[in-house]
Amino acid sequence: MLKLANALIAVVAGVGGTVVLFWAMNKAVEALPEVWENRLKPYVFIGPALIVVTLFLVYPAFRTIFISFYDDRSENFVGLDNYAMLFTDASLRMAIINNLLWVLVVPAACVAFGLLVAVLADRLTARFENVSKSLIFTPMAVSAVGASTIWLFVYAWRPAGTGQIGLLNAIWTGLGQDPIAWVQVSTLRLNSFLLMVIMIWLQTGFAMVLLSSAIKGVPTETIEAARIDGATEIQIFWRVTIPQIMSTIVVVFTTILIAVLKIFDIIFVTTGGNFNTDVVAVRFINELFQFRRFGLAAAIVVVLMLATIPVMIYNIRQFREQEAR
Amino acid sequence: MSVTPPPAADEQQVDERTTAPETGRRRKPRRRGKLFSNVALLLLCLFWLLPTFGLLISSFREEDLVKTTGWWTVFANIGDFGQWTLDNYTEVLQAGMANAFLNSIAVTVPAVVIPILAAAFAAYAFSWMRFPGRNILFIVVIGLLVVPLQVAFIPLLRFYSVLGLTGTFAAVWLAHTGFGMPLAVYLLRNYMGSLPNEIIESAQVDGASHYQIFWRLMIPLSTPVLAAFAILQFLWVWNDFLIALIFLGSTEANQVVQLTLANLVGSRGQDWHLLTAGAFITISVPLLVFFTLQRYFVRGLTAGSVKG
Numbered sequence: 148m149l150k151l152a153n154a155l156i157a158v159v160a161g162v163g164g165t166v167v168l169f170w171a172m173n174k175a176v177e178a179l180p181e182v183w184e185n186r187l188k189p190y191v192f193i194g195p196a197l198i199v200v201t202l203f204l205v206y207p208a209f210r211t212i213f214i215s216f217y218d219d220r221s222e223n224f225v226g227l228d229n230y231a232m233l234f235t236d237a238s239l240r241m242a243i244i245n246n247l248l249w250v251l252v253v254p255a256a257c258v259a260f261g262l263l264v265a266v267l268a269d270r271l272t273a274r275f276e277n278v279s280k281s282l283i284f285t286p287m288a289v290s291a292v293g294a295s296t297i298w299l300f301v302y303a304w305r306p307a308g309t310g311q312i313g314l315l316n317a318i319w320t321g322l323g324q325d326p327i328a329w330v331q332v333s334t335l336r337l338n339s340f341l342l343m344v345i346m347i348w349l350q351t352g353f354a355m356v357l358l359s360s361a362i363k364g365v366p367t368e369t370i371e372a373a374r375i376d377g378a379t380e381i382q383i384f385w386r387v388t389i390p391q392i393m394s395t396i397v398v399v400f401t402t403i404l405i406a407v408l409k410i411f412d413i414i415f416v417t418t419g420g421n422f423n424t425d426v427v428a429v430r431f432i433n434e435l436f437q438f439r440r441f442g443l444a445a446a447i448v449v450v451l452m453l454a455t456i457p458v459m460i461y462n463i464r465q466f467r468e469q470e471a472r
Numbered sequence: 473m474s475v476t477p478p479p480a481a482d483e484q485q486v487d488e489r490t491t492a493p494e495t496g497r498r499r500k501p502r503r504r505g506k507l508f509s510n511v512a513l514l515l516l517c518l519f520w521l522l523p524t525f526g527l528l529i530s531s532f533r534e535e536d537l538v539k540t541t542g543w544w545t546v547f548a549n550i551g552d553f554g555q556w557t558l559d560n561y562t563e564v565l566q567a568g569m570a571n572a573f574l575n576s577i578a579v580t581v582p583a584v585v586i587p588i589l590a591a592a593f594a595a596y597a598f599s600w601m602r603f604p605g606r607n608i609l610f611i612v613v614i615g616l617l618v619v620p621l622q623v624a625f626i627p628l629l630r631f632y633s634v635l636g637l638t639g640t641f642a643a644v645w646l647a648h649t650g651f652g653m654p655l656a657v658y659l660l661r662n663y664m665g666s667l668p669n670e671i672i673e674s675a676q677v678d679g680a681s682h683y684q685i686f687w688r689l690m691i692p693l694s695t696p697v698l699a700a701f702a703i704l705q706f707l708w709v710w711n712d713f714l715i716a717l718i719f720l721g722s723t724e725a726n727q728v729v730q731l732t733l734a735n736l737v738g739s740r741g742q743d744w745h746l747l748t749a750g751a752f753i754t755i756s757v758p759l760l761v762f763f764t765l766q767r768y769f770v771r772g773l774t775a776g777s778v779k780g
Contacts, residue, residue: 151577161582166589169683173683188682192593199646200653211627263516267513271510288755290710296527296733297524297527303744310542312744317542405618408620409622412713415713458618462615463614
């Protein structure tokens with residue numbers, strides 16, 4: 148109860164404080180001569196937001212770049228040593244390769260499943276369409292830790308001869324095989340793929356929602372015209388629908404790609420990066436808290452940040468184009 | 473004259489509840505094809521539903537049963553009411569989940585409410601005020617949307633330890649406020665900027681100041697986008713594990729549900745009666761929000777698709 152009371156006080160103080168802050172600043176500027184009032188007022192409005200962003204994102208980002216050129220304790224300048232380590236250290240290289248595997252598989256799988264559900268559900272009656280789409284979409288509300296627990300239960304292992312409690316091993320032993328501790332099997336990266344299933348399970352709903360509304364936005368005439376020309380449903384899908392929803396596919400793909408690039412929770416909770424499932428963001432946390440190699444940890448996130456720059460440029464370009472219109 | 477850009481492309485297709493099928497567009501697919509596609513969809517739906525369903529069932533089963541038999545066996549003896557229990561929930565709540573649940577509320581509410589106001593003022597200025605640097609500042613905001621927030625951790629940890637904030641709720645509120653701000657400003661600005669010029673101009677003719685226009689016109693008119701962002705940020709904060717781990721992980725008393733659940737997975741990985749109940753407590757609040765506010769929820773998630 149004390150906690151709730153504290154939270155309540157914090158909300159009131161935080162919100163009240165912010166309101167009073169804006170009100171007071173506004174009053175102060177209004178007291179100035181009109182020329183100055185008009186000049187300063189916009190900065191009063193954007194000021195607090197800009198200060199927070201500068202303090203919590205912009206400045207720390209630059210600071211991190213700086214730290215990445217220094218040693219573990221940020222005392223001596225080491226040049227590019229930390230970056231060199233990224234490509235020479237075997238376990239780090241494995242984390243990078245695993246991360247690339249995630250990037251290759253997960254966004255494409257989410258888009259594919261999202262498209263499949265959107266198209267299949269589109270053929271149903273409105274009620275069944277809604278039910279099936281809601282089912283696929285619901286995991287969007289589930290946290291990565293929650294989803295990891297849900298799927299660890301599916302992958303759960305019991306010794307042969309005892310009752311299996313995990314769905315996967317129940318099916319597997321039902322086929323006459325010995326039970327397998329799935330998340331520990333790194334042959335052909337099997338465990339990494341099983342962890343990717345969790346992410347795909349979480350993100351497909353998002354892909355489906357955007358793709359579904361894009362498909363519904365495809366003009367009827369183009370489809371009818373193709374049909375009159377004798378195109379099959381499959382041809383229509385690939386040659387008429389897909390080209391027209393390409394921009395949505397790009398948005399969905401890049402959004403999931405950005406999320407997968409920094410994938411952390413699922414692996415941290417399920418395997419902690421063991422059994423050859425390590426990825427870059429998990430390695431970052433371990434460097435930071437276990438090994439306390441700050442320079443290397445900083446270099447890892449700087450590389451992550453560099454990887455997002457193409458998307459950043461694309462977003463800014465899109466914005467510029469909209470402004471020009 | 474203010475420039476009023478159209479909303480972002482992904483914003484326009486946000487409302488997914490386009491449920492009314494355009495029947496005219498579809499030809500009746502052949503029957504076999506239809507059967508095949510329906511079976512495929514059914515299998516997909518089962519794949520999406522069964523893991524959560526199994527978790528829910530298991531969380532109400534006796535400990536011995538959860539640990540020795542599969543959850544699907546309950547259907548074999550469905551009439552046996554003795555197999556159900558609430559003990560798992562009592563036990564996991566006492567094992568720290570109750571405390572964590574309150575902590576999660578204490579973390580989430582301020583971390584949702586505080587950024588909205590600051591972002592709304594900024595978004596108003598970006599849409600309706602002219603000042604030098606406006607475009608370049610907004611481009612910086614867009615650029616920050618995809619920056620991985622890990623990039624801020626090392627300096628922030630040092631900064632917090634100097635201020636003595638590590639392990640406190642305030643540390644997490646501030647972090648979420650900072651990390652959520654670019655998206656909040658971006659979304660709100662897209663919405664406010666798309667409101668008609670005439671409303672603002674006529675208010676200005678009537679002698680209203682920007683401050684008055686903001687409170688009396690902008691905030692009421694922007695309710696949909698404010699609600700969408702609030703829900704998005706709520707999910708983001710409630711489901712967040714990384715930021716909580718970094719800034720609260722070391723302080724036992726202040727742990728949130730995601731941390732407690734992750735710790736249970738790590739330390740009591742075989743106690744599935746506890747893990748299932750704990751997981752269900754963890755996901756219950758967002759699911760509740762999902763089922764009650766689905767429309768805003770979807771709008772928020774899809775509109776926020778650019779967040780890094």
